Amino acid sequence: MFVDEARVQVTAGRGGDGSVSFHREKYQPRGGPDGGNGGRGGSVVFLAGDSVGSLSWLRDHPHQRTADGGPGRSNNRSGADAADLILAVPAGTVVRDDEGRVLADLPAPGDHYVAAAGGRGGRGNAAFLSDSRRAPGFGELGEPGQARWVRLELRLIAEVAVIGLPNAGKSTLVGALSAARPKVAAYPFTTLEPTLGRVESTPSGASLGAAISSGALRGASGFTICDIPGLIEGAHEGRGLGLGFLRHAERALAFVHLVDLSAEGDPLAAYHLVRHEVTAYRPAMGDRPEVVVLNKVDAVDPSVVDRVSRSFAAAGVAPLVISASAGTGLDALVGRLVEVLAAEREAAAGRSGFELFRTERRALSVGRDDDGAWRVTGGSVERWVAMCDLGNPQAVAYLQERLDRAGVEHLLSQAGATPGDDVRIGEKTFEWWPSTSQRDHPPVQRRSTQA
Known part of the structure; x- marks a missing residue:
């Protein structure tokens, strides 16, 4: 699973x-x-x-x-x-x-x-x-x-993410281009989890289907492709499983935006709806290359294909026309993706993949807990206390020296602590008495209890 x-x-x-x-x-x-x-x-x-x-x-x-x-x-x-x-x-x-x-x-x-x-x-x-x-x-x-x-x-590592409304044919396309075998059925939301596949570039003069059957693609350059389960309106706000699906598209270098020609409604409006959900989730994802594809050309009249293609062209979008189930137009699609990815790989070649988010070292500070006890945090003082054998007088005296050198007593005095106040460091609580180096008082006496 x-x-x-x-x-x-x-x-x-x-x-x-x-x-x-x-x-x-x-x-x-x-x-x-x-x-x-x-x-x-x-x-x-x-x-x-x-x-x-x-x-x-x-x-x-x-x-x-x-x-x-x-x-x-x-x-x-x-x-x-x-x-x-x-x-x-x-x-x-x-x-x-x-x-x-x-x-x-x-x-x-x-x-x-x-x-x-x-x-x-x-x-x-x-x-x-x-x-x-x-x-x-x-x-x-x-x-x-x-x-x-x-x-x-x-977040799946795929160079190409296939996006679109439910039942647009995304899983069928991934299955047609690669050896992946996602679940395919004639109803929306068939795909409940992303499917990752490997697409190899077609040798010159060979059809995609023939190249896959003959094994000529082995060793050729190619790319990984992932189908993102169908997006619905409001997916960027968490409707359906939108957020869980959209994050798998975050690492993609390019998108294949699949539009179903046989679906009811305006295909251009469907395109803009999915586009809005993607950019609303991560605005930077809207700047990535996108290959718009009109799918299921075999299921509609040629006049519908012509009309929809002209409406996309009027909006400044030049779509490809395919049938993922029949294999029509797949060679052109793979060729376009190879060209797009070549430029994106070159641009991404100098980037470092690994990211580590470090937290800054905390400076030594003194505050108050809700019960009025003083709380010392930062530096290495919590580790010193955790590693001190508080049942050994020599170890306690050594800890006191370290705390004095670190400036803990000075910070407590500046904060207004008075002799006998409770001071917490890590999980331990001490009764604080200023040392002889801070005031004219007998050596510090401390008691240790769990905070």
Whole structure:
């Protein structure tokens, strides 16, 4: 089953804890610290490729978690890094956060995005040895891995998108031009999901049908084509399945706009209706090359073809006339598309496909929570607190030094914090007392609870 949307919870592994250890051997009973660092937790990575064509597996398995890093050990032995979890997604997948912001666009095979980064391994006590700290009795805890929900959205990678009203013959055309076999029937909305096909350019002097039958197209240059299920009035506002269909046309270099000659009503009005829906969805899509095609010429009188062709010409549109079911006019259509795509490929040759949308690093700041507690965010302070063993007095003293050097106490004083106020950093809550470097007060006393 073709699935083009999925919501996935990605949870990266926690880093391994650093080891607190001192070297011990015969005749050296009081060796120096030799606790090793913890290993890095595994990350969750989305990798675009051609081996998968749908998001159905991720929709059915929405919870993806990696392993934690190994703990550090004595004798300066580091913990093992956890393996990353590589999740294959179709080329053309867009990754968004739960609020709809684009995180990454993966249009080409090999493009990848780290959706949840594994936590850093905590440093062992050997890393804290200094001239003033000769026997550090603490290490760092492993950093928690990132965890969040992301939304995956597939936009098919097709150079040509076939658009038009329901029952215009879009699936029939894709089936006639390629080896794809979409469902075809004589009623509207037969196609409920896009179909991707490969069209090869016809060798000189050969008909399209003969070239397909003889296999002469193998290895020839060609293009990919996709039928966009029928659009109706209001599709750009989400009527029907309009939005779900229109996004598959976003990456197309050119459009084949199919108009049904046998349908009731004015064909030119039908053309303008679909054109309006496409440009209303994404105005830039209106600037792409478009080959207008009048289909089902075999189902109407020649006078109708002549009249409709003249009405399109009067509107400044030069349509081709075909019958997708009978194979009439397909060679001319493929030839026109090859010419259009040659120019578009040359213009797009210098563009980079992969897009990564980075968020700026947050500056250190102080605010207030709804319950009146102070909240410190930004910089690296949340990570420092998360990796601190708050049950170890030496580790707490080291954390206090780091916060003081980062300017946390200065910002709290400027914001109006008073001794004894609750201060939250990450998921921890502290009772704040200014240090001796800030005011003439005994060393800071902190208590830690869950926020």
